[in-house]
Amino acid sequence: MNLRSIPRDSDRAAVLAVVKATGFFSGEEEAIAVELVDEALARGPASGYEFLFADAPDQPEKILGYTCYGPIPGTQSSFDLYWIAVTPTGQGKGLGRRLLLATEEAARRRGATHIYADTSGQDKYVPTRAFYTRMGYQAEAVLRDYFAPGDDKILFSKAF
Numbered sequence: 001m002n003l004r005s006i007p008r009d010s011d012r013a014a015v016l017a018v019v020k021a022t023g024f025f026s027g028e029e030e031a032i033a034v035e036l037v038d039e040a041l042a043r044g045p046a047s048g049y050e051f052l053f054a055d056a057p058d059q060p061e062k063i064l065g066y067t068c069y070g071p072i073p074g075t076q077s078s079f080d081l082y083w084i085a086v087t088p089t090g091q092g093k094g095l096g097r098r099l100l101l102a103t104e105e106a107a108r109r110r111g112a113t114h115i116y117a118d119t120s121g122q123d124k125y126v127p128t129r130a131f132y133t134r135m136g137y138q139a140e141a142v143l144r145d146y147f148a149p150g151d152d153k154i155l156f157s158k159a160f
């Protein structure tokens with residue numbers, strides 16, 4: 001399966017379906033995930049949001065997972081991984097690894113020296129934190145109570 005970088009209109013619904021299916025994100029976060037697609041559709045690379053989509057085989061307009069990333073404004077060569085999600089039936093089969101490595105490679109080609117990924121300190125995110133650690137990311141900082149009282153932000157990073 002090839003990864004696709006050019007967003008299309010059907011990705012609004014496809015991204016929403018994947019982020020909903022994970023059960024990891026609030027309604028507000030789901031809306032933001034779709035807004036990032038809208039921005040990329042409307043403004044292209046000028047939006048600052050780049051995507052990689054893993055299309056579902058034999059299911060046009062569906063995706064199995066995706067990443068959204070881009071250069072962090074005001075930095076020389078730091079990139080943000082804004083989103084990574086793999087649909088539950090596709091998880092644990094290497095797709096997240098493939099998407100993340102391809103994202104890192106694309107960012108590096110654009111001059112990235114560092115990539116940053118935020119996640120939550122909640123127990124629900126133990127697997128997500130294990131994934132980042134396994135992928136060579138370091139937990140650089142903990143911002144206590146960032147998302148809500150009792151819900152810390154963990155900032156992971158990888159240097160190339």
Ligand SMILES: CC(C)(COP(=O)(O)OP(=O)(O)OC[C@H]1O[C@@H](n2cnc3c(N)ncnc32)[C@H](O)[C@@H]1OP(=O)(O)O)[C@@H](O)C(=O)NCCC(=O)NCCS
Nearest residue numbers: 084085086091092093094095096097119127128130131134
């Ligand atoms: C996090 C996520 C993207 C990982 O995708 P995935 O396809 O399940 O991950 P992979 O199968 O490619 O696993 C990649 C590596 O991480 C490790 N890993 C993945 N889940 C793990 C877990 N629960 N515990 C320990 N290690 C784990 C795998 O063992 C694998 O390492 P290996 O290749 O050396 O064996 C996916 O599970 C997901 O969408 N989760 C819900 C949404 C989410 O948390 N997104 C991030 C928001 S901050």
